[in-house]
Amino acid sequence: MIQKIFSYLIPIKIFKKRSARSKMIEVTWANGELVLDSENTNYSYGSLQRILRYGLKNIGFKTIQKMNHILVLGVAGGSVIKTLIDEIEFKGKITGVEIDADMIQIANEYFNLSQIKQLEIVIDDAFEFVLKTKSQYDLIIIDVFEDTNMPNFLFERFFSERVFSILKSQGFVLFNTMILDEKHNIRNRKYISEINPKLYSTKMLPRVEQHNELIIIEKVA
Template sequence: MKPLAFPPGEDETSPLKKWLSYVWPLTHHVQSDLSGTLEVSWVNGRKVLDSRNANYSYGSLQTILTYGLAHLDFSAEAPVLLLGLGGGSILRPLREAFRCTGPITAVEVDPVVIDLAHREFQVGDVPDLTIVQADAVAYVTQCTQRFGLVIVDVFVDDQVPPVFYALTFWERLASLLRPGGSVLFNAGLHRRHALRLEALIEGMHPRIQLQRHERVNGTNTLLLGKSVAPTE
């Protein structure tokens, strides 16, 4: 079914648009140098953000991240670090379903995505949220704060950039976690990364105990982990 075009930045609560989208998807495209063609669509009464080959926010991605959070144990008051903002679909579940009250820092490399997150998905309404435009690796390398929960959800289209599977990145990430802090890694859709993930689970043990969850929502692999406090 060919989607109908709709003008950008339209009112989130437009009842006509919601109703129409049950019958026919409504879409507009945005070009980004870093992310390629991005698509904002109304589908079945919900607005979603997609890249050319993947859902970025508010569709299956949100279901996958929510599954991960439901299987983690983290302090609701602790600061949260989100690497990969996209349209920010996990922010409201964090605040509402998981009752997180701590400050959230979201790191996003693509200024076009940050603009969409504000204009189309009103992330500015999320309380105590700081958005940093930066590369997630550079951010993690220079950050001195400690977090109770880190979500690694970094994709370019349907690929996780290889650096996010590397032990060097994870060693650095481990030092940003409070003792007992939790981590959720959305490790992608492709089984061919299985060996890299095995190496990561082994390499981070026992500092972070990572568990693999396969085919979450039928597609993605998640690594869920907890930072273990060093023994004296």
């Protein structure tokens, strides 16, 4: 495809849509791959896929292969789901929760998300879903953004405790956070300080991209 070849020289935008939830959504050929971006940040594939792959590698691909059910809060174009299936060869169930129906329509059209048989997509608010779900998960990936903003509820103790309550013993949370200023650094440190070290093992990974910090939490008890 000629667009793919030229994208090694210059990014080529092939689709643009205004979304009520995510403002502007763009699909672009960049360095030979399709990426999904919002107005100010990468949403799927590209740098975001590298960030989450790095977090999954830290948990361990072999550990993930043995899991039964993974929850992804914030699907966008589904790059982390593609990593789980194509690279890690995860064979269990994946539940993906995405608030923006426009985003899922684009993910199905450009990234073939609807062809993944083990994936169930739920159009819902991550907060609402976590309150309602009756399932237990081996891995919960939190990747919830509105452009460069992260909703405040993600860092509130009530939400964290609810997330931990639907996590199986020896299960993991992989939390992708954005750091744009010192307030965000303080927010992340406060979030970690409130996690009970007797029940959970917590680590922050060294940053692979300037503005993203990954937090990994393991339920040890």
